[in-house]
Structures are given as structure tokens and as C-alpha cells.
Amino acid sequence: MHPSVALLILFGCFQLSTVLSEKCLTKTSTSYYYEYSKIQVERVHWKYEQKERTVAIGCVLDSGENLSFGQIYRSTYFVLRCDKINDTAVVLTPLKCILNGKELEKGQQVQHRWFVYTCLEQRGRIGRCSRYGNGGVQTEVMGCVDSVGRRIDAGARYHDLGFLFHCKEKEVGLTIVFAGCVAKEFGVTREFGFGESWYTKPVGSLSYRMVCQGNEKHVTVEVAECIANLDQGRKVLAVGQCDKYGDDRMFTCLKHESGAILARLTTIEQKVLDYKKFTTVDGQMCPMLEK
Secondary structure, three states, X not given: OOOOEXXXXXXXXXXXXXXXXXXXXXXXXXXXXXXXXXXXXXXXXXXXXXXXXXXXXXXXXOOOOEEEOOOEEEOOOEEEEEEEEEOOEEEEEEEEEEEOOEEEOOOOEEEEOOEEEEEEXXXXXXXXXXXXXXXXXXXXXXXEEOOOOOEEEOOOEEEEOOEEEEEEEOOOOEXXXXXXXXXXXXXXXXXXXXXXXXEOOOEOOEEEEEEEEEOOOEEEEEEEEEEEEXXXXXXXXXXXXXXXXXXXXXXXXXXXXXXXEEEEEEEOOHHHHHHOOOEOOOOOEOOEOOO
């Protein structure tokens, strides 16, 4: 009869994207939960004398194969040993965990992709229908791993790939989720939650207000506004807008055909400003602000 033990294999599934570059990096994997707790009434290999069952001499596997006491069997998830409890009871005792074909000793840790796993011994896990055994082993995820192999403690938040991640604890195991964005503002690296914004370092007289958008499954960094700050004072435009800046300049905040948001301050003669209609790169008329 099998003792009740568990193997948890859980991988984070998430997607990274940025509006400015329109590039997407995806990391996915299968997630599943395996609980080794199958109980069968007859698991004993009996000795028969004159067609009469006498004492237990080994264990019987699902395949019908017989194991003698002390014999080792390697299943998909565990290394098992056939043990005798008494003359009429046996138990398949898990000795090691198996993760992706590799045997793990009790207490051994191994890194697999984005998580760190430990083979743990558990006591007192008696199956509801089981009369035998009170021990076992399980593979438990103990922490997360970032893109450069740095180990992250369960429950911790960390910076990676320009975003804020959370090594989040669940009822069983861990998962990696987005927690926000990471950016520099006024020369200081800061964390920004979903919906929070910051200002980029000005290039000449132009800068942007950025917003962290998303949730635990996906996140984007978006341009919310373009900002000009020169001799005519500070002017702020939403994406898709344009307006005069002084008497001889046009300030635009438009999405380029490449997908990038570009702030531009163009010098044009007054007579051109008075009659020319400015358009976007795809020919759409640029919306002028009300005077």
C-alpha cells in the first residue's frame, strides 16, 4: 500500500511587453500538480502453502510485478522500497524524489528553470483509507529564480528585465507574477505599481510622462503625455495631440508608424502656422487644441 506523498511542479507563466518597442518576450511552461496517494486494498505479495495464503513476502505493483522486501523500484516520481510492516501488511516507502528524470535525495535542492525545488521528508501523512505507513517524501518548490540565475526567497519582490516581479506564495507552491515597473526618475531607480506614473529625463527641452499599466499576468510601459519646457513655458500634450508653441513652433505628440511615441518641436514661419493643417505619418489630421 502506498503512503500519501505529494510532488508539486509549478512554473511561472508570464509575458513581457513594452509599447515603445512593441517587442514581446514570452516565457511559458506546463503547470501540473501530482499527488501520489493511490490506495489499493490488496498490495501484498503473499506466500502460499497448499493453496492457502500464509504470510506477506513482498509487494505488488500496479503492473503486477512482484517486489521482495527491501527491493528498490524507480517509478516516475519517486524511488520506492518494498518494506514489511508485519506478517500481513506491507508498504511502498518513498526514498527519493524524481524531478525530470533526476533523483533527489531528501533535503537536496535543485534549480529548474525559474524555480528552486527541495525534496522534503514529510511525517504523519496517513492516507484516509490507509492503515499502513506514516512517512514519505515530496518535492516542494522553495523559491524563484530570476533571468540571471539569482535565487529569490518565497514572498519577495525583485527587479528583473526592467519590471517588478513577485515570487508569490500560493496554497501549494509558488508562482512568479508581475508587481509593477522599474524606472529611473530624477536619477533614482524606483518601483512603480500598476497605474502609477513617472517622468523621463529631459532630452533637450522635451520629456515624457510614462505610466505602468497591467496586472499580475502582463505589464506594459506606456507614454501618457509629451512635455515641452522651453522659453514659452511648460506645455503638456496627450498622445495624438499637437499645438502651437509660441509664434513660430509646432509641438506634436504623435505615434510613429514604428509604434514609438515621438515628441517634436518644429520651427515654422508664422504664415505657414496660420493656414497649414498638420497631419500624422499615416495622413490623419492632427487634432488641434481648442483656443
